[in-house]
Amino acid sequence: MNTQYSFIVLTFNEEIHLPRLLASVSGLDAAIFIVDSFSTDATVEIARAAGATVLQHAFENHPKQWDFALKALDIQTPWVICLDADQVVTPELYAQLQQFDTNNYNDIDGIYFNRKNFFKGRWIKHGGYYPFYLLKMIRYGKGYSDLNENMDHRFIVPGNTLIWKKGHILEENLKENNIRFWIEKHNKYSDQLAVEETERILGIRNQTIKPRFWGSPDERTAWLKQLWWRLPRYVRPMLYFTYRMLFKLGILDGRTGVIFHFLQAFWFRLVVDIKIEEIIEQQEDIKNAK
Structure with a gap:
């Protein structure tokens, strides 16, 4: 082991x-822990058949689910690698993990992996989406989930x-090949992000990580x-979309890539801004009614 x-x-x-992810790490002989949000398909059966330990817990948001996982699981190793189910480890990364020796990393608490993101079968190479580094390997007992975020988990x-x-x-995420799934998923995310940003506007939510360019x-x-957060609402979605398309060369991602950048950079951010205004208006109405 x-x-x-x-x-x-x-x-x-x-x-x-899940089968795709499990196959990509097969042979590393590492313990696999699955924290499942009460799946109704064959997810749990697939995990257990692969020898994974399964723990089920109701989902609220990603940061809280990761917080639960890091605290509730019986981890016996000095490091944990935290992956999403729709991710796959490439052979090159596999080789690095195969050679990993914690004794060579005594002064390190976390390791960033480089991510390639795909949408409808196309690698989104531009628009600021590559290279994209995610802190995925952390020293167990020292690393923790940032609960000052509602949607982005880090x-x-x-x-x-x-x-x-x-x-x-x-x-x-192959389920996102159906655009209805993508829109419904990001509509839920926009609820979480609108609440988070409103709380930041009101000064009741702070950043955990020290900002440094x-x-x-x-x-x-x-x-x-x-x-x-300092940019004006309703203007910033267009600025961000333009930045990704022109300055970060998102236009080179082709038709599928342009659709992705429009949805993710403009449509999603615009919906968040609309919901922020709705929340603020509701709070003002409640205050005025008292």
Whole structure:
């Protein structure tokens, strides 16, 4: 049994994805823990057949689900690798994990993996989507889930991190090939993000990660978010879409890529802005009615 690291995977109705992920890490002989949100398909059966330990827990949002997973599971290794069910480990990343020895990383608490994101079968290479580094491998007991986020889930470690630029995790949600699924999913996400941003406007929610443009990938994201929050609502979706299409060359992603950038950068962000205004108006109406 692998004594270096264990895998943790969150699932909900992932029978289409889970076999693909499990096959990509097969042979590493690492413990696999599945935290399932009461799937109604064959997800749990697939996980148990592969020898994974399954724990079920009601889903509220990704940061809270990861927080539960890191606290509730019986992890026996010094490291954990936290993956989404629609992700796959490439052979190059597999080779690095195969050679991993924690004794060579005594001063490191977290490792970033490079992600390739796919939409409707196309790799989204431009528009700021590649390279894209995610903190996926963390020292167990030190890394934790950032609960100051509602939608974006990220892990935080107190010590040093490094980036593995060789190898990738491939992320492709095949269910999103049906655009209705994508829209319904992101409509729910827009609810979470609108509440989060409203609370930031009111000063009752803060950032956990210190924003630094020249810092780690997550510190840079935190810096960019502060910039985003200062931009005027309704204007910023168009600015962001234009930035991704022209300055980050999203136009080179072709027809499918342009659709993705429009939906993700403009449509989704515009819906969030509309919902923020609705929440603020509702709160003002309640205040005025008292």
